[in-house]
Amino acid sequence: MLSHLFLAALFGAEIIASTTLTAPTATIDSGVVIGIATSLIGSKVIVDKFLGIPFAASPTRFAPPASPTSWPWPYEATQFGPACIQQFNYPEESRNLTIYLENTPPPPAGERFLDQRFALAWVQRNIEAFNGDPEKVTIFGESAGAGSVDTLLTAFPNNPPFRAGIMQSGQASFNINPTNEPTSWLALSAILNCTSYASNLTCLRSIPASALKSTIEHMALPWPAVNDNVTSPRYSEAARVNRSVANVPILTGTNGNEATILTVGETNVTAFIENWVPQQMIQSVLAVYTANDPDSIANFFTDYAFHCPAAIVANDSQAAGFQTWRYFFNASFANTQVLPNLKAYHGAEIDLVFGTYPKQDSTEDEERLSQSMQSAWAAFAKNPNRGPGWNEVPDVAVLGPGVGIYGDGTGDLRKIVHAGSLDGGCGLFRKLFEAIGVAAAGYTGE
Ligand SMILES: *[C@@H]1O[C@H](CO)[C@@H](O)[C@H](O)[C@H]1NC(C)=O
Ligand SMILES: *[C@@H]1O[C@H](CO)[C@@H](O)[C@H](O)[C@H]1NC(C)=O
Ligand SMILES: *[C@@H]1O[C@H](CO)[C@@H](O)[C@H](O)[C@H]1NC(C)=O
Ligand SMILES: *[C@@H]1O[C@H](CO)[C@@H](O)[C@H](O)[C@H]1NC(C)=O
Numbered sequence: 001m002l003s004h005l006f007l008a009a010l011f012g013a014e015i016i017a018s019t020t021l022t023a024p025t026a027t028i029d030s031g032v033v034i035g036i037a038t039s040l041i042g043s044k045v046i047v048d049k050f051l052g053i054p055f056a057a058s059p060t061r062f063a064p065p066a067s068p069t070s071w072p073w074p075y076e077a078t079q080f081g082p083a084c085i086q087q088f089n090y091p092e093e094s095r096n097l098t099i100y101l102e103n104t105p106p107p108p109a110g111e112r113f114l115d116q117r118f119a120l121a122w123v124q125r126n127i128e129a130f131n132g133d134p135e136k137v138t139i140f141g142e143s144a145g146a147g148s149v150d151t152l153l154t155a156f157p158n159n160p161p162f163r164a165g166i167m168q169s170g171q172a173s174f175n176i177n178p179t180n181e182p183t184s185w186l187a188l189s190a191i192l193n194c195t196s197y198a199s200n201l202t203c204l205r206s207i208p209a210s211a212l213k214s215t216i217e218h219m220a221l222p223w224p225a226v227n228d229n230v231t232s233p234r235y236s237e238a239a240r241v242n243r244s245v246a247n248v249p250i251l252t253g254t255n256g257n258e259a260t261i262l263t264v265g266e267t268n269v270t271a272f273i274e275n276w277v278p279q280q281m282i283q284s285v286l287a288v289y290t291a292n293d294p295d296s297i298a299n300f301f302t303d304y305a306f307h308c309p310a311a312i313v314a315n316d317s318q319a320a321g322f323q324t325w326r327y328f329f330n331a332s333f334a335n336t337q338v339l340p341n342l343k344a345y346h347g348a349e350i351d352l353v354f355g356t357y358p359k360q361d362s363t364e365d366e367e368r369l370s371q372s373m374q375s376a377w378a379a380f381a382k383n384p385n386r387g388p389g390w391n392e393v394p395d396v397a398v399l400g401p402g403v404g405i406y407g408d409g410t411g412d413l414r415k416i417v418h419a420g421s422l423d424g425g426c427g428l429f430r431k432l433f434e435a436i437g438v439a440a441a442g443y444t445g446e
């Protein structure tokens with residue numbers, strides 16, 4: 001059970017002025033942890049915070065996670081541990097922009113999701129020690145994080161360790177680069193001369209992490225999940241359509257201008273589309289995205305990589321009988337336009353959901369929208385069957401239609417529209433996803 005320990009008792013000498021400042025403790029399956037009492041941004045409520053609890057043993061590179069050894073003394077969970085080494089790929093033209101980041105390479109066997117499953121199992125075993133309820137877990141993520149949520153949803157048909165999922169600007173069901181082969185792993189082994197070892201796993205484990213990082217960045221190697229059909233299904237949407245997935249409500253949505261930040265510096269619409277679209281469909285795609293300008297490129301990539309796949313997932317989920325809510329975030333605020341004219345770009349909603357948007361030069365409307373989104377997300381997590389506060393699909397909540405730089409001036413924080421008014425361009429992408437081979441033959445989604 002969660003209890004409090006006076007800081008004074010803990011650290012002896014220094015008595016902190018405030019009487020409310022006591023250190024929370026909890027006893028979990030590997031020992032006692034001591035956290036800190038604090039308040040979160042935008043709130044004066046004192047909460048207990050535990051940071052950096054080792055949920056697994058110190059890792060062996062590319063190996064599945066293992067349980068930590070129990071600690072005999074209270075573990076001071078007062079600061080974050082070091083972050084994982086991340087891969088940053090960024091095109092020449094926009095060197096100073098972080099375009100995307102992914103986890104370090106998974107081993108060939110497709111163990112990418114074992115750490116997430118391990119962490120969710122940890123929550124099931126231990127969350128009661130923090131006064132949590134293991135039966136009320138909602139998982140949520142943005143971008144690749146939303147892809148992880150989708151993978152957990154579609155690869156956990158029975159007894160999922162969560163009861164709801166939120167996907168912000170991402171999904172894994174229409175992976176634009178599906179694979180059953182560890183292509184990048186083999187390329188990395190080859191370039192680092194790991195072919196002469198009996199096992200390239202042993203060889204790649206022996207290479208300094210910094211060398212691995214610079215090599216995969218230099219080669220811009222992608223690390224899509226290798227579909228093992230256990231932790232990552234090859235045809236997740238087919239599984240969703242036939243209900244072989246977690247039976248939980250979902251909240252999903254995308255932003256109005258996802259790709260503006262991802263296509264900075266791109267000026268040739270033909271060259272861009274050729275890079276993503278199979279030969280036989282290039283002409284029909286170019287017939288829709290006709291203008292040879294950055295807006296056209298960003299619109300194509302927003303529809304292709306975010307809006308349409310998320311919309312199809314939402315429709316399929318609803319049609320398969322899972323409660324499904326959808327939003328369309330469409331607000332732009334001057335103090336978060338990291339480059340001019342990005343509008344509602346990829347990631348722009350995150351700080352509003354967390355309340356961590358920059359307070360400098362923020363507007364009252366920004367604060368109101370942030371609070372309204374926090375309430376919606378919290379309402380969904382508290383009672384997923386009742387949703388975030390609007391009707392299920394095909395209704396879609398446009399978030400922030402009346403506020404910000406491009407708002408209609410009404411001050412409205414939410415406007416309900418029919419999915420049909422947003423998804424007019426998506427028919428093209430259903431055909432495209434089939435052509436790419438992300439949908440199974442005989443896929444019977446809408
Ligand atoms: C990127 O950052 C470096 C170092 O801060 C700076 O010298 C360079 O001019 C920047 N490049 C662009 C394209 O902004
Ligand atoms: C791999 O082997 C080749 C040929 O021996 C050599 O030229 C290259 O430098 C080696 N690469 C690394 C990363 O050791
Ligand atoms: C890596 O090891 C696997 C398994 O032994 C082997 O099939 C593969 O050919 C190796 N790859 C390279 C590039 O050596
Ligand atoms: C996963 O399923 C797909 C489609 O049925 C199949 O092509 C692939 O070989 C399977 N992968 C594994 C690792 O079994």
Ligand SMILES: *[C@@H]1O[C@H](CO)[C@@H](O)[C@H](O)[C@H]1NC(C)=O
Pocket residue numbers: 235236238239242244440
């Ligand atoms: C549902 O679809 C998945 C993915 O194609 C397939 O593996 C599974 O066998 C299907 N289940 C049923 C009951 O049809």
Ligand SMILES: *[C@@H]1O[C@H](CO)[C@@H](O)[C@H](O)[C@H]1NC(C)=O
Pocket residue numbers: 268269270271274
């Ligand atoms: C745009 O890209 C296409 C296809 O790669 C190429 O044929 C064309 O010359 C490019 N246009 C310009 C203006 O660079």
Ligand SMILES: *[C@@H]1O[C@H](CO)[C@@H](O)[C@H](O)[C@H]1NC(C)=O
Pocket residue numbers: 256328330343398401406407417
């Ligand atoms: C989203 O915002 C843009 C302005 O950036 C506006 O033109 C568009 O109509 C809005 N979309 C919806 C569905 O409200």
Ligand SMILES: *[C@@H]1O[C@H](CO)[C@@H](O)[C@H](O)[C@H]1NC(C)=O
Pocket residue numbers: 308311312315394418419420421423424426427446
């Ligand atoms: C989703 O379903 C609605 C209602 O049937 C439809 O209007 C909309 O076009 C669909 N979206 C996609 C991407 O298929």
